[in-house]
Amino acid sequence: MLAAASCAVALVSAPASADSRPAPPAGTVDVVTRGLDGPRQVSSNGGRLYVAESDSGEITRVNPRTGAKTVVVSGLATPQGVVKIGGKIYVATGDPAPDSAPGAVGAAVVVAKPGGKAKKFADLAAYELKANPDGQTQFGPDGVPLDALSNPYFLLRDRSRNGFLLVADAGANAVLKVDRRGRVSTFFVPPTQTTGACADAPNNNASGKGCDSVPTGLAYGPDGMLYVSALTSEVRGQGRVYKVDPRSGKLVYTIGGFTSPTGVAVDRKGNVFVSELLEGAPPMDGPPPAGFDPTTVGQIVKREPSAAHKRSYAQVTMPSGLLVQGGTLYSSAWSVGIFLGIPAAGQVVTVEPGAFVPLRRS
DSSP states (O other), X not given: OOOOTTSSSOSOOOOOOSXXXXXXXXXXXXXXXXXXXXXXXXXXXXXXXXXXXXXTTEEEEEOTTTOOEEEEEOSOSSXXXXXXXXXXXXXXXXXXXXXXXXXXXXXXXXXXXXXXXXXXXXXXXXXXXXXXXXXXXXXXXXXXXXXXXXXXXXXXXXOXXXXXXXEEETTTTEEEEEOTTOOEEEEEOOOOBOSGGGTTOBOSSSSSBSBOOOEEEEEEOTTSOEEEEEOGGGOTTOEEEEEEOTTTOOEEEEEEEESSEXXXXXXXXXXXXXXXXXXXXXXXXSOOOTTOOGGGSOEEEEEOSSTTOOEEEEOOSSOOOEEEETTEEXXXXXXXXGGGTOTTOEEEEEEOGGXXXXXXXX
16 A cells, blocks of 8 residues: 555655666657646646646646646645546545544545535545455554555546546555446456565565555556556556456556556557656655756656567656647656655646657666
């Protein structure tokens, strides 16, 4: 389960990579809007973008042509996922820290009309306590949660028959379904990783070993399949993207080799884009090294659908939510700038095909 309720990561990042990533060519990563506070998911409706600003507790509507911003919902607890359906905005809101009082959980999907007050639509915390989709031990002997119980991070309109919403719940280690009445059920539970660096990782599951999946992003591909990004306990190289049958919730295919992915998108050609929020970040257990440049932290990986599954990389600063809309790839950027002492640094950017370059090994 994910311990950092206000952020997709606990900011104990993987060590800086030995890879050499050239800066993207000029004009290939363009800022749509700036001055956001902890932008996470970016979604689209009616020609406008909707951004969940986790740090300010707001949902902001953005005109992608002009960059003009309008706050449409405020007063939220760590909003991380957002989708507008009809005249209503649905938001995934966060869970208190795991050291809060026993039982102090409050993760939910809330709903509001633009300019209106949000109200609870689906109680994800209650569902986690009742159903416990990943089957892990939730509380220690002292009654304190062993980890985050529910930390919803991404919302997606469910395309399945009679479907309404899908939620990537990073704390519950599950993708959940929410119907039109706010009733919650389990759709897909990604597997716990037990290979490589995850083989001996301590866990509060039955075996006591392995890395939690920590799902963070959802997207449909042109093949109709659902793609799920998974942080995999932030272990370097162990991040996954799961290809899931949208009808049965069964795993079809796994793509590995990512580091702390926090978002996924798929274009009409079948290219899979994955945001690696903290790739290249220095260790966070002390001050940054002399000369540290925060603009170099983070990247988006492009995996092509060809038989070779070629990968290329675009350097985008601290990317999180990804969206392919109208042939354009959007990303939130500077998503955790506040943890580097840079508030209101958040952006939404577009990433052109020319921004992606092969990774050069040093």
